[in-house]
Amino acid sequence: MSLTLAILLAGQTAAAATAPAAAQDDAAPAPVTAGGSEDARPAASAPGGGDILVTARRRAESVQRVPIAMSVVGGADIDKTGAFNVNRLQQQQPSLQFFSSNPRNSAINIRGLGAPFGLTNDGIEQGVGFYVDGVYIGRIGASTFDFVDVDRVEVLRGPQGTLYGKNTTAGALNVTTRPPSFTPEGRAEVSVGNYNFVQAKASVSGPLSDTVALRLSSSATTRKGTIRDVTSGEDLHRQRNLGVRGQLLWNASPSLNFTLSGDFNVQNPECCVQYYARVGTTQRPLARQYNALAAALNYTPPSRDPFDRRTDLDAAINSRQEVGGASLVANWDLGPATLTSVSAWRYWDWQPQNDRDFTGLPITTVSQNPSQQKQVSQEFRFASNGTNRLDYTVGAFLFHQTIDTQGSQVQGSAASRFLLSGTDANNPNVLNGLTSTNTISFDNTSFAVFGKLNWALTDALHIQPGLRVNYDRKSGFYESVVSIANSQYNFTATADNVATLLAAQPTTAARTTFQNQINTLAPQRYSPRFSAWNTSGDITVSYDFAPEIHGYATYARSFKSGGINLSGLPLNSTSTGVDLTTQTVKPEKVNNYEIGLKTQFLDRRLTLNLAGFWTDVSDYQATVNNNAINVIRGYLANAGKVRSRGVEFDSSFRPSKRLSVYVSGAFTDAKYVDFKNAPCPPELSGGTATAPGGVTDPAGTPGGRSPAFCDISGQRLPGISKWSFSYGGEYNLPVDGAGGEVYVGYDGNYRSRFSSNPSPSAYTWIEGYSLSNVRAGYRKNDFNVFGWVRNAFDQNYFELLSTQSGNTGLIVGQPGDPRTYGLTVSKRF
Incomplete structure (x- = not known):
């Protein structure tokens, strides 16, 4: 369906590689993006404007005629909006x-569906496919x-x-880069701003011969x-990104x-940190809740106002990653049809550092999972060239992926107080230095075969x-070896010897202490398998x-592949x-129903696209923690x-050459039906x-009784707003004649x-917010200079909130960016 209007009015970037631009008609100007750069003017195939050509159905065609709910954002729009x-x-x-x-714990969802909310589990599929130039990317x-x-x-x-x-049940993001050109061209853009932003x-791009063209691109x-x-x-949440890309086209x-x-891409920020957002009351005894525990350890957070943007980490933090690869795409036009081959190899290397309790207290000083992924893929497509009904x-x-992860978690001297009860809570040595070293492989x-027909019964149907x-x-394979070495305790526990070590404890108190230690970090080994x-x-x-x-109507029956748990399993009764x-x-089983309408009026100056959808997912893959309060990483399970x-709707209106406006919106009602x-x-x-x-005591009763699990049927899915909108426009005036x-x-x-x-909480609702970005500038031909302000009203908001291990009531949050401003200069030649 819908076309995001920030770029419905922006098409030459999307179309130039596949269709020549025609002259613009002054009496009926083509729409322009809100930014209105020359780079964004559509190829005009009608007096009022031009088609945006997309490849959603694996052939170039007008987005307005594709019976799929989709939006398009062009390169010019990306540049001007940041x-x-x-x-x-x-x-x-x-x-x-x-x-x-x-970066490792990232997820793309569409309509609230795609991946479960929580820390990444290597053994799960994404429900939203991420593609770059036709190559499926296995790590979000x-x-x-x-x-x-x-x-x-x-x-x-x-x-x-x-x-x-790749099978995707919730949708796909299809990123297309600019292709090599046989006409010499170049682009350069520099932006500077506050927070030392550069x-x-x-x-x-240009020809190397009559049949070979090259394109080289970079971004920093x-x-x-x-x-x-x-x-x-230090100032955390910095940005340090570098990307280079090369393409060689041979006709x-x-x-x-x-x-x-x-x-090749490398990212080396000092991130990612969450910090004190608020405190809520849990069912723990009052003396074991956050405020009492912090007071007992003489700890005060650097600020109780989260938008002071201050933290006090006591361990190193970083999120370095590399991504790179190569692909070969071949297209052979056989006349009635085109044969396409996409061959690709890619890698992803993740090297993090974390202070996992996100406080100045030594509770969980390390919880990190360095990972290395490699993938190879091969796709063949045979598509008709649209000459028949x-x-x-x-x-x-065919897709093959391997992941090797070297996990570790280390508890500090304050962990006993935060995670344990009874006598052991007052003995720092019980958990101080307790370490889990994890070996994970995946x-x-x-493999799939797929196909789609387009049968024109009439010219219209x-x-x-x-x-x-x-x-x-x-x-997969998962093994956790648990060890501790301090002045009082020294052992190494594996899946093979943990029962022997437990039996060897000399007293009941010693047995309780050992049980507390291996319940906090459990030694285990298993090798899960799945095929279907x-x-x-x-x-x-x-x-x-x-x-x-x-207009269109669609029914889809889809599956999201089953998964394997590679973040540790819950303990059994022993x-x-x-x-x-x-x-x-x-596997998830998906039934999706959709109707849509794509319309244009007033000589294509006004566009209004609508879509309605209903998606049912059975055996929804969710992250759970077995109600174990000292567990950071949960495991995967199926909700009913x-x-x-x-x-959803998208609309745009260009009443004149000088003014363009757009509004897009979505109402999404996403909930657990049975969990x-x-x-x-x-x-x-x-x-x-x-x-x-x-449940025998009201929520938030100190020392109260908790249920073993909760029925959250009928409650909202995480991360999805019922209402969301994007809107804007641009006004321009001619100068210098x-x-x-x-x-x-x-x-x-x-x-x-x-x-x-994952389970809606009174403490982790993120209140609604709005963001405003403004820009003003001058452009002429291939030159553009403009100033910009993003989050112009300095809106304070959280991107996410989360609980910490121990369930002390501490809620930590990751804030969105504050107001930023700067200047951008770009030139095409």
Whole structure:
């Protein structure tokens, strides 16, 4: 359906690679983006404006005629609004959600669906596919990088498995970079701003011969941090990003071409930190809640106002990662159809450092999982060239991924007080130096064949069925070795010897202490396996009511592959082993219903696109923690059913050559329909356990009784606002009589309150907020200079809130960026 209007009015960037621009008609000007740069003017195929060409259905076609709910953001729009990564992009996309406590723990959701809320588990699939130039990216961490020389970003909503290589149940982000050009060209852009912000982008392209063209692109961003660490004097949440990309195009013949691409990206910020946001009351005894514990240890946070942006970490912090790879794309036009091959190899290297309790107290001083991923993929597609009433796309996809992770967690001298009860809570040595060293490996193979037809029964009526047959095989290994060495305790526990060590404790008190230690960090070893075939499909009926009014209805049955747990399993009843029944999670089963209408009026000056959707997900893959209050990382389990339904719209209006405005919005009602054994929110946790589901004391009763688990059926899914909007526009005036113009633009967005905890909690709702970005500048031909202010009203808001291990009532948060401002100068030549 919908086309994000910040760029519905922006098409040449999206279309220039595939269609020549026609002359503009002064009487009926083509729409322009809110930024209005020449780079963003659409190729005009009608008096009022031009089509934006997209490849959502694996062929170039007008976005207004594609019967898919989708939005498009062009490269010019990305540049002028500062949406240089997915986190910024979500401000322009009401149905898109992006969450990142650090690059590894990142998730892209669409309509509230995609990945479970919480820390990343290596063994789970993403529900939203992330593609760059047709290559599926297996780790969402790569999406935190800056976009490099991007032509457009397509955001497809709903299941896409019959068109795309990897099965995706919630949608796809399809990033297309600018291709090599046989006409010499170059681009350069420099931005400077407060917090010592400097961003530079450059690209050059041109022919090496009559048949070979090259494109080289780069982007670099640096910025001082926005959070002050009063312990080290460092500014945290800085930006240090560098990306380079090269593409070589060879037109081997008029019907055959090859594109060889390679990229390297490195990101080295001092992040990611959360800090004191608020304190709530839990079911723990009052003396074991945060305020009492902090007082007992003579600790005061550097500020109880989270928007003072101060923290006091007592351990190193960093989030360094590298992403790179190479791909070869071949297109062979056989006349009636085109054969496409996409071969790719990629890697991802993650090297973090963390102070995991996010306080100046030595509770959990380390909890980090350095990881190395490698992937290879091969996709073949055979697509008709649209010359008959029956068009088709058929394909095959093979994907192989390996991940090696070296995890570690270390408890400090304050851990006993925060995590334990009884006598051991007053003995720092019980947990001081307790260390878990984890070895994790993952092997993932996926194979699929897929296809989609487009049958034109009449010139106006089309039926488009699709089918996918998919096979997934996953295997993994997880081992945690637990050790401690201090003045009082010294042992190494493995899955093989933990029972022997427990039996060897000389007294009941010693046995209790050892039990407390291995319950905090459990030695375990297991090797999960999963494999399954599944078949999915969809059918779309579309009808052209008029040349500029197109309607469609879609039903899709899709599957998200089952997963394996690779973050540790809950203990079994003996507390010296693990519950092996939780090694795997079942596939999600998705039924998606959608209707949409795409319209243009007033000679294409006014666009209004609408979509309504209803998605049911059975066996929803969720993160749970078995109500263990001292566990940082939960494990995966299946909730009975969730549902997401809503309405989306995009609209734009250009009443004159001087003014353009846009509004996009989404109402999304996403909730758990059936989740009776969910983890409890913090206000119901930490007390004496009772019979399953039997809450016998009000929430937040110190020393009260807690249920073993909670029924959260009917409650909201995390991370999704019921209401979200993006809106803005631009006004320009001609100057100097030679094509120059001055302009002023505004881009805003709003999202209503949303839950930041897998089980909705009174303490972790993030209240609704709105952000405003403004810009003003001068442009002429290929030159553009403008000043900008982002978050112009310095709105204080959280990107996420979370609880900490121990369930003491402490809630920590990650704030959004404060007001920033600067100047951008760009030139094309």
